[in-house]
Amino acid sequence: MAKIEVIKRSGMREPFKAEKVRKAVMRAGASEKLAEKVVEKVKRNIYDGITTNEIYNIAFKFLDKERYSIASLYDLKRAIMRLGPAGYSFETYIGEILREHNHRVMVRQILRGMCVEHEIDIISYNGSNGYTLIECKYHNKEGIYTGLKPVLYTYARYLDLCERWESDRDCIRFGSVMLVTNTKFSSKAIQYAKCRGIELLGWRYPKDNGINSLIESKGLYPLTILRKIDPVSKRKFADANIMLIKDLVYMKLEELSMKTNIPENKLRDIVDEAKNIIY
Structure with missing residues (x-):
């Protein structure tokens, strides 16, 4: 096969890698045999400059004909992006996921900080780890990274609430802070989060323990799938x-x-x- 380059959603180009397609469909439950059929179908239809979205659609349509249920699982990322239009809140969904992973959860809470009141998306309690302040950043379009700004305002809220606890012990003491998104994080967001000790949970982040892994490990698929x-x-x-x-x-x-x-x-x-x- 001649050298084929793929255009990512960011506009960047990279060489086509069949292994990426194979791994993606196998994560959705396809057998090695079916995954190989998908890869061959994609190879027969790709061209230099094809977009990742076009590759996805080729694979999805083939899976839809071969194994309807696997096509649905392959569509998980888009199913999450359909939550908002279907009337579901992303923070409620994340709360359900955390409950299934043994967290005590409160959703959409109003708390007074040292300077102002804050509407907190999720407060999570997990035994020895104490309370975690969780902010959720939801996107309903593909190709959008969660950047530095949401990480900064999440940390600012955390600091204001921690300062309130220092002056008034009759309130929640947060031991950690987390930002959750249904997409990927920018490199600057990750860099700042590591520097400040902010936990990040996103699509395939952290590696092998991202939001997709938490969903798939317990079958916590949304109705939008x-x-x-x-x-x-x-x-x-x-x-x-x-x-x-x-x-x-x-x-x-x-x-x-x-x-x-x-x-x-x-x-x-x-x-x-x-x-x-x-x-």
Whole structure:
């Protein structure tokens, strides 16, 4: 194959690497055999200057025909970006993920700092680690990095609340601070966070323990990963505070219908899709 360069979402060019495609689809649950078929499909359709988005679409459409459930898992990053338009808040989703990983969580809390009041996205408590102040930065478009600015204002809030505790011990004492995003962090954001001891949680960051790993390790997939669900039903699930597809699987249809006001015959198709993804 002649040298092929790919245009990333940042506009930068890099050589096409088949191994990246193979690893991505295998992370979604594809077998080595199926992953190799995807790679071959991509190779037959790529050209010099192809975008990463085009490569993604080639792989996704092929998976969709071969294994519908794996295509849905391959679509996880975009499913998270669909949370906002579907009526879900990103901080609520992150709170659910942390609860499943044994954190005690409070979402959207108002706390007074030394200088001003702050609306904190998440307060997490995890045993010996104490309380963590967590701010969430959500993006609903691909190719956007979470840069230095959100890290700076997250740390400023943390300092103001810590200073309040020094003057008034009758309030929460935060032992750590974290910024969570559904995309990647810029190099400056990472550099500053390391310098100040700020924890970062993003897409594939830290390596092997990013937000995607926390989701995949416990099957904490959002309802927006389902593709047989219409916008009206998504809104009804959101209004009923049902966010994870695993909740659909473990709840009786009658109870689910009462909570969402969605007919059981319609719910049955949605639940079947959820089961195919989880199992």
